[in-house]
Amino acid sequence: MSVVEYQGVMKSFGHVEVIHGIDLLVNEGEFMVFVGPSGCGKSTMLRMTAGLETITEGTLLIDGQVMNDATPVRRGVAMVFQNYALYPNMTVRQNMAFGLEQARVPKPEIRKAVDEAARTLKIEDLLNRRPGQLSGGQSQRVAIGRAIVRNPGIFLFDEPLSNLDAELRVHMRVELGRLHERLGKTMIYVTHDQVEAMTMADRIAVFNTGRIEQVGSPLDLYNNPVNLFVAGFIGSPRMNFVSGPVEHGAQGCTIQALAQAIAIPLDLDAGGSTLSVGVRPEHLEIVAPDAGDLAATVELTEQLGSETFVYCSLGDDEPWVVKSLGQVFRRAGERVGLRIPWDQAHFFGADGKRLSGRAHVGSITPENDGGLPRRRSEDAADGCPR
Structure with missing residues (x-):
């Protein structure tokens, strides 16, 4: 498990500043949700955490170590994307094993890790299928499994449920909550859906135009919003x-x-x-x-x-x-x-x-x-x- 800390983190694209000095601590083993409307900067924060975007100014610390310029592997993070990003020419087993193979992990260890992740996600019967033969929910489980086999300290989720139908989204919210309970890992989850945020988070950070308006437990934000924006955004x-x-x-x-x-x-x-x-x-x-x-x-x-x-x-x-x-x-x-x-x-x-x-x-x-x-x-x- 890992602690993530943002100290005065800023991000600019050219002359356009999109993240305006974020200070935030994500505790060890916490399920933190970044929520806010489209374009508020929450996905950019996640990509900077993963090392997919550079930090313009400020400091990112993971377990007390500065990680601004560290590779994603050294940061100990694994990311689940919105579009799942599965290789269509590989089987489910090959997709889940690919990252470990690139890291030259011994084959017996790879097979063990994939089998354990498949059991955790209940996708053992899908291991020989290809992505084109999977439903949306199955594809999402495979993408999560690919992250699990790396045994990261931090899981990063970028709107992973947005492509699923309403009933399956509800089911997968429960499954992700159970997964967090089983693994006990630090998870940072990005969504624009405040219902997802309310039902899954230990704490929520509400983003608005590149700033955090409020951080707190779901019920704290619901019962004690600090301003009109949070009051209007949280609740359905x-x-x-x-x-x-x-x-x-x-x-x-x-x-x-x-x-x-x-x-x-x-x-x-x-x-x-x-x-x-x-x-x-x-x-x-x-x-x-x-x-x-x-x-x-x-x-x-x-x-x-x-x-x-x-x-x-x-x-x-x-x-x-x-x-x-x-x-x-x-x-x-x-x-x-x-x-x-x-x-x-x-x-x-x-x-x-x-x-x-x-x-x-x-x-x-x-x-x-x-x-x-x-x-x-x-x-x-x-x-x-x-």
């Missing part, structure tokens, strides 16, 4: 947002948004004239039109059997989503109210950062704040760059 369906000018009063504050005055029973220091409120779909409740914090019109209802998504228009282009357990029936065009549980709402200032200092009013006190989100004191020590 995404968090609902409303923003507007804020006015302070004796009983809290009010924001004017979407032709509505939204009363918030909290005195919030927004750090400016604008306040943003975020509410997760599962925390909203549909009530009578005159009984909610927001007035809305039902646009669409999606029945998924065990749960229902109700899309409600508040007069903006982006509808609010209400997630309810079971089967809920709402007509398109129906007027409803949306009740916000203020103890589970998230608040962001004019700069997009989550609000940390605020006085509570009414029945909510600093000693019993009902679980109101707050900036965690340990954020500064969780590996997130400042």
